[in-house]
Structure formats: C-alpha cells, structure tokens
Amino acid sequence: MAQEAQSPCYHMGHGMRAICLILLVLPLAGRGVHASPAAPVVPAVARASPHFNVETATDAWLATVPAASKTRSDAYFEGGYWLLLWDFLCTVLVMVILLETGWSWRMRAAAERITRWRPLQSFLYWIEFAVITSVLTFPLTVYESFFREHQYGLSNQSFGSWFRDQLIGLTIVLILGGIAFTIVMGIVRRLPRSWHWWAAACGVAFFAFVAMIAPVFLFPLFNKYTRLPDSTLKREILSLARANGIPATDVYEVNASRQSKRVSANVSGFLGTERITLNDNLLNRCSPQAILSVMGHEMGHYVMHHILNAILFALIMLAILFGILRWALERGLRWRGEHWQVRGIGDTAVLPLAALIVITVSFLTTPIGNSFTRMQEYEADIFGLNAARQPDGEAEVDLLLGEYRKLNPGPLEEAVFFDHPSGRTRIYAAMRWKAENLCLFDPKLACISQPGR
Numbered sequence: 021m022a023q024e025a026q027s028p029c030y031h032m033g034h035g036m037r038a039i040c041l042i043l044l045v046l047p048l049a050g051r052g053v054h055a056s057p058a059a060p061v062v063p064a065v066a067r068a069s070p071h072f073n074v075e076t077a078t079d080a081w082l083a084t085v086p087a088a089s090k091t092r093s094d095a096y097f098e099g100g101y102w103l104l105l106w107d108f109l110c111t112v113l114v115m116v117i118l119l120e121t122g123w124s125w126r127m128r129a130a131a132e133r134i135t136r137w138r139p140l141q142s143f144l145y146w147i148e149f150a151v152i153t154s155v156l157t158f159p160l161t162v163y164e165s166f167f168r169e170h171q172y173g174l175s176n177q178s179f180g181s182w183f184r185d186q187l188i189g190l191t192i193v194l195i196l197g198g199i200a201f202t203i204v205m206g207i208v209r210r211l212p213r214s215w216h217w218w219a220a221a222c223g224v225a226f227f228a229f230v231a232m233i234a235p236v237f238l239f240p241l242f243n244k245y246t247r248l249p250d251s252t253l254k255r256e257i258l259s260l261a262r263a264n265g266i267p268a269t270d271v272y273e274v275n276a277s278r279q280s281k282r283v284s285a286n287v288s289g290f291l292g293t294e295r296i297t298l299n300d301n302l303l304n305r306c307s308p309q310a311i312l313s314v315m316g317h318e319m320g321h322y323v324m325h326h327i328l329n330a331i332l333f334a335l336i337m338l339a340i341l342f343g344i345l346r347w348a349l350e351r352g353l354r355w356r357g358e359h360w361q362v363r364g365i366g367d368t369a370v371l372p373l374a375a376l377i378v379i380t381v382s383f384l385t386t387p388i389g390n391s392f393t394r395m396q397e398y399e400a401d402i403f404g405l406n407a408a409r410q411p412d413g414e415a416e417v418d419l420l421l422g423e424y425r426k427l428n429p430g431p432l433e434e435a436v437f438f439d440h441p442s443g444r445t446r447i448y449a450a451m452r453w454k455a456e457n458l459c460l461f462d463p464k465l466a467c468i469s470q471p472g473r
C-alpha cells in the first residue's frame with residue numbers, strides 16, 4: 021500500500037495498515053511538481069465544441085503527460101505489485117521463525133512470569149510480539165516507505181522525522197492492538213465453540229470505534245490540522261456542501277507536505293466526527309476547479325455513507341476470515357502444536373500461527389478488497405462530477421494522481437491491483453460527463469450529446 025503514503029495509516033505496521041486504509045480514510049491522492057494554476061490547461065480537442073469526442077478528449081489529456089514521467093510512474097506502481105508479494109513473504113518468514121525457534125512460547129512464558137492475571141499476560145505477549153515483528157520487518161519497511169519514496173522523488177521527509185512517525189505508529193499499534201488482542205483472547209477462552217462469530221462482531225465494533233476517534237485523537241499525532249482560512253474557495257466548498265445536504269461548517273487543512281509531495285484529500289471519521297480535509301499540496305498545486313472537483317468527490321463519500329459501507333464490508337470479510345481462522349488453527353495445532361509448545365487456541369503463543377493464516381487470506385483476497393474500494397471511488401467520482409461540474413478540474417487532478425499511479429493499465433491489472441480507478445477510467449468518465457453537458461461550457465452548444473460524439 022505504498023501508494024497511500026500520504027495517509028495517517030501509512031505509519032502503522034503492515035497488518036494494521038490495510039484495515040486502517042479501508043476504515044479510516046478514503047483518500048484521493050497524487051503528486052506533482054508545478055505551482056497552482058489559475059485554471060485547468062485544457063488540450064484543444066478536449067475543449068467544448070460541436071466535434072467533441074469522449075475518446076479523443078481522453079487521449080488528448082493522457083497525451084499531455086511527458087513519456088519520461090509516464091515511464092517513471094509506471095515503474096513505481098508496477099514495483100508496488102512485487103512489494104505486495106515481498107511484504108507477504110517477509111511476514112510469513114517472521115511468523116515461521118517465531119513458531120519454529122520457540123520464541124513464541126518463550127514470550128508467553130515471560131509474560132506469565134511477570135503476572136498471573138491472564139488479560140495482562142495477553143497484553144504483555146502482544147507488546148513482545150509487535151515489537152519483535154516490527155524490528156524483524158524493519159529492513160523492508162525502511163526500504164519500502166523511506167528509501168523507495170525518496171528514490172522516486174515522492175517524499176519530503178528526513179530519516180529522523182520519518183523514524184519518529186514510525187515510533188508513533190508503533191505506539192498506537194501497541195496500545196490499540198494490545199486492547200483488541202486481549203479482548204479476542206478473553207472471548208476465545210470463554211466461548212471456545214462460537215468465539216469466531218463474537219470475535220468478528222467485536223472486531224468490527226472496535227474498528228468503528230477507532231474510525232470514530234481517529235480524526236480527533238490519532239491523525240493529529242502525525243500532522244497539524246487547521247481550519248481552512250476564509251476565502252472565496254472555502255465559501256465555494258461550503259456552498260457545495262450545503263447544496264448536497266452536508267452539515268459541514270468547516271473544512272480542514274493538513275500539512276501533508278511535512279511527509280510527501282502528493283496532493284490528497286479525504287473524508288474521515290464516523291458517528292459525529294466526520295470531517296473533510298484537504299492537504300496543503302492540493303491547495304498549493306491545483307487550480308480552484310480541480311480542488312472543487314476533489315471536494316465533490318469527497319462529499320460523494322460522505323453522502324453515500326462510504327465509511328459505514330466499508331465497516332459493513334469489513335463485518336462480512338471478518339466473519340469469513342474468522343471462520344477460516346478457526347478451521348485452520350485447529351488443523352495447524354493438531355499438526356504441529358506440540359512442537360511449537362502451543363497449548364491450544366486459548367494460548368497467546370498461538371498468535372504467529374493465527375497471523376500466518378490471516379495474512380495468507382488477506383493476501384489472496386487483495387483483489388476483492390481493492391475492487392470494493394475502487395467501486396466506491398468510482399461512485400464518488402460520478403457524484404463529484406454531478407456536484408462540482410468540473411470535468412476539466414477532475415482531469416487535471418487525475419493526471420497529478422497519475423504521477424505515481426499507472427495511468428493506463430490493462431483491465432485485469434486494474435481489477436486486481438488498483439484500489440482507485442486508473443487515470444484513464446477517471447478521465448474518460450469526466451469527458452463522458454462533459455459530452456452530455458457541453459452547453460455549460462459553451463451556451464451555443466446542445467446539452468445532450470449527438471450521435472458519434
């Protein structure tokens with residue numbers, strides 16, 4: 021998930037990050053190099069005219085990207101496919117080491133020596149597990165989210181500042197993950213037959229809670245959030261919000277340039293803490309039309325209850341995941357539990373085996389998770405076009421996103437690896453919308469497309 025380096029989830033470990041991205045933020049992100057334009061620079065054939073053609077206009081927008089930039093962003097994004105595999109294999113290796121060397125049962129024994137109270141034993145085991153796992157996967161983490169980001173010119177951060185963010189992320193994982201693990205272990209011990217259902221329900225309740233507190237308590241640990249000062253743009257954004265029934269009285273700005281050069285915005289929060297945030301890179305690098313188009317997209321997430329939908333989706337996925345987990349844990353322990361000195365499912369030392377099963381299922385279901393998110397993003401794009409009416413602003417932003425996300429992938433590649441629609445898909449949708457609304461751009465033109473357009 022290296023392409024989501026702008027989001028607060030990026031500072032969390034591999035396992036937590038995927039869940040965080042689904043639940044906490046629905047970002048639209050990119051990167052670029054030029055200063056804020058006054059208006060989108062529309063290619064000649066993409067301007068409103070009687071000969072406007074959706075395909076030609078889409079191609080013309082894509083052709084504005086220099087070949088060298090396209091090659092670089094393709095290389096960055098395709099490298100991400102391999103990182104998915106390396107992340108998975110690296111975590112598998114660490115879990116196997118913990119089980120086979122006996123570190124796992126020794127960590128449990130250490131926790132039992134410190135206290136006889138079982139919930140505290142679970143919490144202490146989690147601390148040992150999370151710290152050791154983070155240390156062992158650190159070489160890959162530092163390559164993936166520090167050196168590689170610098171190599172492609174995507175990061176603004178010094179090593180010290182990046183490392184500080186990692187430590188804050190780890191602290192959050194230690195505390196929140198420790199609470200979650202302690203609760204799940206308590207459920208497993210008390211309800212040995214039906215624990216997987218209860219654990220899935222508790223998991224979703226827990227994530228909903230984290231999604232609720234994140235904008236207020238977690239994200240500000242990494243970045244500074246301020247209210248956007250009064251301006252014509254802010255008044256336009258709030259007007260767009262009112263027109264779409266969003267009770268927003270404020271828009272937040274985040275200093276994302278502290279970490280990266282990417283433009284982004286997101287809607288985060290749940291049950292009363294929802295907020296729309298745009299980052300300083302977006303404000304500094306995009307035309308007002310492009311910013312309004314992004315805001316229309318983010319409001320789409322809000323109006324269509326995408327965070328709630330993501331939580332319901334997580335409930336289904338967790339129920340399936342915990343069902344598989346229970347089945348595979350019982351078999352795994354029968355096969356080698358004695359050798360690993362794991363006493364049963366209620367023993368904390370079983371965690372590396374559980375993690376092994378969970379990451380395998382997550383890895384294999386990556387296309388499902390990506391497709392769920394991508395479908396929501398496409399819905400938000402369509403909502404945004406209707407709300408903001410800025411197809412050229414949309415195309416401007418889509419090209420900025422294309423600086424780190426492959427612009428023109430094959431259909432299967434997009435279905436498997438893309439958690440947002442590709443640049444081509446998004447620009448095509450924007451030009452299709454424009455073709456049906458040409459009169460907004462030139463009153464002499466008809467507002468319903470002609471055959472062949």
Ligand SMILES: [Zn+2]
Pocket residue numbers: 046047048317318321397400
């Ligand atoms: Zn989005």
